[in-house]
Amino acid sequence: MLKGHLCTVRHLLSGDLNVFISLVNDLSSRGDFFSSHFKSPEAMRRDFMQSGFVTEDSELFVIEDSYHHIIGVISHFKGRTPLCREIGYRLFEPDLAGRGYITEATRLLINHLFNAYQFHRLELLMDPLNVGSERIAQKCGFTEEGTLRQAFFINGAIRDVKIYSLLRPEWRGASA
Numbered sequence: 001m002l003k004g005h006l007c008t009v010r011h012l013l014s015g016d017l018n019v020f021i022s023l024v025n026d027l028s029s030r031g032d033f034f035s036s037h038f039k040s041p042e043a044m045r046r047d048f049m050q051s052g053f054v055t056e057d058s059e060l061f062v063i064e065d066s067y068h069h070i071i072g073v074i075s076h077f078k079g080r081t082p083l084c085r086e087i088g089y090r091l092f093e094p095d096l097a098g099r100g101y102i103t104e105a106t107r108l109l110i111n112h113l114f115n116a117y118q119f120h121r122l123e124l125l126m127d128p129l130n131v132g133s134e135r136i137a138q139k140c141g142f143t144e145e146g147t148l149r150q151a152f153f154i155n156g157a158i159r160d161v162k163i164y165s166l167l168r169p170e171w172r173g174a175s176a
Contacts, residue, residue, distance in 0.1 A: 002108040083120040137164040
């Protein structure tokens with residue numbers, strides 16, 4: 001469990017599963033930047049029972065507020081090279097946007113990944129219009145690298161993707 005001032009980042013527990021499935025599959029909370037694709041509850045339960053949403057290729061965490069409510073999700077997953085991980089996140093309640101939860105959860109996960117693993121590079125990919133996600137990347141010390149043209153399919157449209165990265169030496173320098 002990773003504890004911050006605003007939130008806790010932790011693995012999903014079996015007692016959380018029904019609430020989690022409901023939150024993940026709430027299409028109305030996804031906004032313009034997340035796919036409207038969703039999994040069946042039974043498929044999610046099966047995946048959770050098999051792996052707890054933790055494999056060598058990916059690891060999923062819930063973001064919990066100080067009242068122990070699940071307010072979002074953050075994960076890391078296999079990147080383009082063995083030394084690279086991509087981070088993804090989603091806030092379940094749009095009313096909580098801009099309060100620092102995702103920024104803190106991202107910082108907690110960054111510190112965990114660089115302290116516990118040999119990863120050298122972390123990446124965040126986002127829609128160029130997703131100003132909130134871009135601000136999180138900047139606050140967490142990521143550097144904009146460019147745009148991957150027409151790399152995402154979201155809500156029926158092919159979209160460009162901005163890519164940000166954070167290298168281990170940059171993280172070390174900011175941590176010092």
